């Protein structure tokens with residue numbers, strides 16, 4: 001929370017904002033004040049739940065006046081009043097008018113919460129993708145740009161705008177109305193009315209920064225008359241649907257959930273119950289998996305042979321050895337030409353197919369082709385074995401046992417089941433981590449290879465497991 005100075009009305013006494021917030025919070029928890037008003041910016045880390053340790057144990061009613069547009073922001077806001085060690089769970093009341101825009105927002109948030117049910121009710125199946133309900137996503141930005149380009153007549157709309165027929169006149173009418181609306185809320189700037197051939201036509205510009213600013217669009221939308229507000233919002237949503245549909249069809253949809261993939265994913269040990277909510281009896285479960293990313297010599301050889309038998313291969317397909325030694329070893333790879341000529345897929349013994357494909361020039365610069373099958377098979381198997389437990393940096397690695405670079409077998413932890421009431425505890429434990437990418441909460445989805453079990457939950461880095469478990473244990477002790 002930022003420190004700000006606040007002058008109390010009447011007293012002229014300067015008190016820091018933080019102090020006032022803490023004081024007010026205490027008044028609420030002590031049952032001296034019955035209403036707490038929080039803003040998103042000022043509420044980070046604040047707990048207002050019906051805590052067993054607080055005097056005020058009344059059931060909380062959490063009224064949301066402004067709905068957040070991203071799933072994790074929503075969950076954090078709701079988490080302010082819904083924590084472990086509470087005597088009752090809060091009631092959430094989403095307040096909205098029946099104006100189109102707001103109503104739609106509310107339904108979206110409701111859907112989003114439903115999808116989060118996958119995380120809150122101990123349901124292990126993956127819900128619908130979070131970002132489908134997240135307007136301020138890459139896809140939302142793309143859709144908004146299409147809305148604006150259509151209205152500015154730089155492009156045609158990919159859909160017929162709401163309540164327009166296919167005929168050009170009705171679309172032009174809509175465009176004119178939309179332009180007037182966008183001028184009135186300051187999104188179209190420098191508006192002028194044209195003369196001559198297109199007399200009466202409105203022209204102007206939308207600055208680049210606004211072209212994909214979804215939050216600004218949605219905020220300004222609420223300032224418009226209901227009819228045009230609804231039509232613009234519906235247009236945005238139907239274009240977003242097209243964008244999402246296309247992305248899904250091309251297999252590029254980023255679901256907001258990171259998929260963990262590996263040839264071989266297995267539970268390392270039976271799932272552990274690490275927290276039980278005293279109120280609902282629902283539990284939080286830690287799953288520890290072993291992921292094997294490697295490719296055995298036999299399967300690598302089979303991949304190359306398969307290519308050659310199909311006659312699909314390129315003359316540069318084959319096994320390569322690195323020209324330089326790295327940490328005392330040369331590395332082996334299998335290179336196969338990908339879908340683009342001259343660009344090669346790189347398959348390594350320890351980590352399987354690399355994310356990045358390599359141009360032939362780079363491949364030839366860094367590696368030399370090996371024709372001796374004996375040499376390759378020995379080198380490949382050796383690397384496969386060494387990488388099972390050791391990272392690429394060898395025994396002298398600075399990161400130590402948590403380093404996963406080039407490591408074939410990895411341990412991977414997912415916290416599933418009931419998450420919301422322990423969100424704050426996890427947040428705190430992760431914040432203490434040394435590495436930046438360990439601090440962020442990430443929702444991941446994983447499918448086991450042996451029995452096709454789908455598990456959705458929070459990714460817990462190996463280095464943070466102990467700290468998370470300690471935090472949860474502490475919460476449990478207070479509860480019991």
Ligand SMILES: [Zn+2]
Nearest residue numbers: 391393397403
């Ligand atoms: Zn390392």
